[in-house]
Amino acid sequence: MYEDVPEFTLRAVLLGLAIGCLICFTNLSLGLQSGWISMMSIQSALIGFLISRTLPIPLTPQEIIVVQTTAVATGTMPLAAGFVGILPALTLLDETRDGSSPIHMTWIAAVGWSCSVAFFGVFLSPPIRKQVIIEEELPFPSGTATAHLISVLHQLPPPESNIRQRHTYHHVQDEEENTLAEEIVEDMVDETPEEDEHEREMVEHEGWHDLIWSFAASGSLTLAAFFYPFLFAIPLFGNYLAKEWLWYFTPSLSYVGQGVIMGFPTTLSMNxxxxxxxxxxSPLSKWSGWAPGAVGDMSNGARGWILWISLGIMCADSVVSLLPVAWEYFQDVMKPFQRGYTSIGENGEQLKNNETETPDRLVPNSWVAVGLLLSISIGTFLVWIVFGNEGIKPWATLLGFILGGMLSIIGVRALGETDLNPVSGLGKISQLFFAWIQPGNIVANIIAGGVAEAGAQQAGDLMQDLKTGHLCHASPRAQFFGQLIGSSVSILVTTTAYTLYNRAYVIPGPSFPAPTAYVWLSLARLLRDGQLPENSATFMIAFSVLFGSLSALKTYTAKREHWIAKWIPSGVAFAIGFLNTPSFSIARLIGGVMEYVYRTRYAKDKGDIRLVVIASGFVLGEGVVSIVSLILRTLGVGVASCFGCGHGLCGGCPAASGM
Structure with a gap:
């Protein structure tokens, strides 16, 4: 019956591209500001549905899935291609220290680099889907939540799934966050048909109103802050703490919206x-003489000193949280070699016949084989063209793709089990590997690590969409086409946006500090020369041991669905609090508190979906208006007044240009 339902249509693809381009600009801006981006699959489905209701013939549920699949593929390119971390890191190279001059890519070079990594993960997805979605039926909480949302909005029966929910598990990835999914799944699974109908009517009738006012409020505040930068750099704790210790407040509604999406436990860990x-x-390192420079200096200031503790926490937390997933994967690989193993399932069915789709709706294996071969070979060639032999050898790039394929399996399994795609930890594993096979070459270390990370991140993000499609009976082939189109268009959109940002702003700089760029470069430098700032190694080891232990405890209690797991601090979220100045974290805590209060006191009456709509408007409002600000800055339009910017922290004001 589903074969006759419209799925891969022109209007679905165009709508997905439009939403994806907005998300792409938003993610690029937010990623360069804080190192955090979002898939926004739930938000894409919501916005697609709202727009669909204005059309003469509304989109079918399967078309909405193509919309959100295309939007996610388009919107996540800033992370997949390293525009929020790897490319800014290459501009920070120092010839004396690193043996290589800073690399500033032209537009065409950035397009070539993006093409080299844009499609590898897309072609990895179909064969991994067969294993983790069809055979193992991993829950993929965000993908399952999106499927339930689409079913509610279209008055369909709840999707059939064996959701192994982690009601108490919350985690943040420094580039990507999906932690709202589990609450949405829990609420929707328990709803009655009458509640489903109420939820659908609420979203349809009130959704536009909530989205428009939240979008307008966030956009207006962002535009006002462009002309009056003081609005986004309020010395809430006094001018002294703002100027000397970077304690000020940025009342960004986008950050508040991110806090809502992240949830209270995650924002609490971050703060x-x-x-x-x-x-x-920071004061300890400054007063002890370990970081004698200005507090905000990433080379010899307190911010650069605490960066190493943050790096240690992130590595320890990522590795420990990956161990159970890697162990389970190893056990699955070894099962066929164990005595007494059978491929017969519990109910007597053959596991290899679990596929529910007909061959004409699947992605043929021949397409996958040819696509992987072409994406790897062309990608290796393009990386060689862009960076040359001195940057990275072709054989090292090829190894990066192979390593990326292996790491993507671990990343996808972790995402399927915990809703966390640990690309940060996987990227650091790849850096460690390439420091061993090509020692001393910082450029090769960063690039090869980026190639490996791109495959793992993209395959994982797209797997969430395939889970949604599987539960809602959407064609995997239609989603595959949407992913290819979204990734292709996003190459030009992301590259152009990044080039414009580079022309209008200093990156990294006051407005866009690109914190993850320093993480990539710092680890590469550590692996090259082994030098750490004074006394940072001691604190790095101590915090690594502490959060490695907490991560193990969190994983152990989460598997047993114990309530305490929710309140054990997330190591990666804790580390993000180190990377970003206090202004980025405080506003997100406000959003987290709002989410907690709303969910515990008002959600029974109005549902969680309304808050998601408002948060989406906050995030998208700033992202879209940032395009306007970018155009104004490119045209030479400056601030209207630097009143209140005496602390020198206002982006765009002359007083801040020297930072």
Whole structure:
């Protein structure tokens, strides 16, 4: 019956591209500001549905899935191609220290680099889907939540799934966050048909109103802050703390919206890290003479000193949280070699026949084989063209693709089980590997690590969409086409946006500090020369051991669905509090508190979906208006007044240009 339903249509693809381009600009801006981006699959489905209701013939549920699949593929390119981390890191190279001059890519070079990594993960997805979605039936909470949302909005029966929910598990990835999914799944699974109908009517009738006012409020505040930068750099704790210790407040509604999406436990972990890093360790390193430079200096200041503790926490947390997934994967690989193993399932069915789709709706294996071969070979060639032999050898790039394929399996399994795609940890594993096979070459270390990370990140993000499609009976082939088109268009959109940002702003700089760029470069430098700032190694080891233990405890309690797991601090979220100045974390905590209060006191009456709509408007409003600000800055339009910017922290004001 589903074969006759419209799925891969021109209007679905165009709508997905339009939403994806907005998300792409938003993610690029937010990623360069804080190192955080979002798939926004739930938001894409919501916005697609709202727009669909204005059309003469509304989109079918399967078309909505193509919309959100295309939007996700388009919107996540800033992370997949390294525009928020790897490319800014290459501009920070120092010839004396690193043996290579800074690399500033032209538009055409950035397009070539993006093409080299844009499609590898797309072609990895179909064969991995067969294993993790069809055979193992991993839950993929965000993909399952999106499927339930689409079913509610279209008055369909709830999707059949064996959701192994992690109701108490919350985690943040420094580039990507999906932690709202589990609450949405839990709420929707328990709803009655009458509640489903109420939810659908609420979203349809009130959704546009909520989205428009939240979008307008966030956009207006962002535009006002362009002309009056003081609005986004309020010295809430006094001018002294703002100027000398970077304690100021950015009342960005986008950050508030991100906090809503992240959830209270995650934002609380982030702010605990912010307090420890910026209120304790930063003054300690400054007053002890370990970081004699200005507090905000990433080379010899307190911010650069606490970066290493953050790096240690992220590595320890990522590795420990990956161990159970890697162990389970190893056990699955070894099962066919164990005595007494059978491929017969519990109910007597053959596992290899679990596929529910007909061959004409699947992606043929021949397409996958040819696509992987072409994406790897062309990608290796393009990387060689862009960076040359001195940057990275072709054989090293080829190894990066192979390593990326292996790491993507681990990443996808982790995502399927916990809703966390640990690309940060996987990227660091790849850096360690390439420091061993090509020692001393920082450029090769960063690039090859980026190639490996891109495949793992893209395959994982697209797997969430395939889970949604599987539960809602959408064609995997239609989603595959949407992913290819979205990734192709996003190459030009992301590259153009990044080039414009580079022309209008200093990156990294006051407006766009690109914190993850320093993480990539710092680890590459450490692996090259082994030098750490004074006394940072001691704190790095201590915090790594602490959060490695907490990560193990969190994983153990989460598997047993114990309530305490939710409140054990997330190591990666804690580390993000170190990376970003307090202004980025405080506003997100406000959003987290809003989410907690709304969910615990008002959600029974109005549902969680309304808050998701409002948060989406906040995030998209700033992202879209940032395009306007970018155009104004490119045209030479400056700020209207620098009133209140005496602390020198206002982006765009002359007083901040020297930072």
């Amino acid at each position: 605990l890290g912010m307090f420890v890093g910026w209120a304790i360790l």
